[in-house]
Every structure is written in structure tokens, then in C-alpha cells.
Amino acid sequence: MLNIQNYTKRFGDKIAVDDLSLHIAAGEICAFIGHNGAGKTTTLKACCGLLKPDGGTITVNGIDIQKDPIACKKIMAYIPDNPDLYEFLTGYEYLNFVADMYGVSEADRKARMEALAERLDIKNALPNLISECSHGMKQKIAVIGALIHEPKLILMDEPFVGLDPIAAHELKEIMAEHCRNGGAIFFSTHVLEVAEKLCDNVAIIKNGKLIAHGTMDSVRGDGSLEQVFLELEDHKD
């Protein structure tokens, strides 16, 4: 579903991501973990066509994101680390705008909006202006907007930040259902317990280089993900 081949990104003299290759198949959910500034956002942004690679290729369902970004965007969704939505729209106006962009029918958008708003407990706030919403409420609207066209691939940058425990639980359920239905998810997180519970696969990035990748069990071995992570980061207590 998502194939990253030798992706490299520089900002001036700095190499933010260095020759990173990773494959995420349909039905897989992969956690992307690494220290602050490791290169997670830079990789996720390249996967959805927001950053141009300095080297390598990224394909979504076999389509090159650089060559045909529109075709890729039709089948994918990106939830950035900060829900910067259009503050002057109401929640409903924003979601209808997103649904219009993706050509989602009136019946489908209504059904999906209602179901997701109910699950994430945000229904009552949707008639209000987004500028009046809290960070967590905006994050919930961003999640609904991302799922409104039923994408095959979902990219998320720290999606649980700001969500209350019930909404975080629902989002985990939604993510697991998405993968059971044949979709794929690649998301960054600093919450290693969530990664361990939710994911089949994990990718660890350090200073722009992928230093471990595989099934959760193979990367974790007999220890916890936290132990493995601290060892790979050369952290001493």
C-alpha cells in the first residue's frame, strides 16, 4: 500500500531523513517512533506529497506521489500533528467542504459524519465555529474530515495528542477496524504503550536513519518496546 524507497530529505546542509526504505502492506498498522527531531514528520509529509524528496521514491498503491499526487490523495488521508482547520467555518461547514473536495455523495457523507461524530462525542459542537473549539475538539473534527472519503491509507502524526481517554480509545478502535477492512495506517507516536497494543509493525528512526523495522514481536524480542527504544537510543539511567 505504501512503499518508501531510499527517501532522503535535506534542509540546507542538514540531512533530516537519510535513505529511508519502508513498506506497509494493506491490513497493516505501523507505528513510527523516534526522538524529537528524528525525522518522523518529514517522512510523513513526504508520503502525502507535502514535501518534495531530495532522493528516492514514494508510491501509494503503486502510484508515485510526485508524479500523480491527486490520484494518491484520493485514496489517502493525512492527519497532521496540529489540527489547523479553517477557524471561520463551523464543524459541519468544514466537514462538508472536505466531503465536496473528495466528491463524497450527500448520503455517504451524512452517514459517515453522524457515525464518527457520535463515536468521538463531538456531535453537539459541530454547528459551532471551529474557532470556538478546544484543541481536542479540533483534533476530533480533523479525524472525521480525514475519514470522510474512506481512504485506503491513513497517515497520522501523533494522532492521540489532546484527545480525552474515551476519544483516544474510540480512535484506536477505528484504526483497528480500518486495518481489519484491508486499509493501512502509518502513524507517529511517542506513546510506546499505544504502539505496542495497537500495531503489528514498528519502525524506529534515529537522526534521520531507520534503525529498526519489523513486526512488533521481532523488534521487541523478550523486552518491552520502551527497553528496546532506550537501548537503541543509547540511553543510560
Ligand SMILES: Nc1ncnc2c1ncn2[C@@H]1O[C@H](COP(=O)(O)OP(=O)(O)OP(=O)(O)O)[C@@H](O)[C@H]1O
Ligand atoms: N522546514 C524545516 N527547515 C529546516 N529544518 C527542518 C524543517 N523541518 C524539519 N527540520 C529539521 O529536520 C529534522 C527532522 O524534523 P521532524 O519534524 O521530521 O522531526 P520529528 O521526528 O517529527 O520530531 P518530533 O517528535 O519533535 O515531532 C529536525 O532536525 C528539524 O529541525
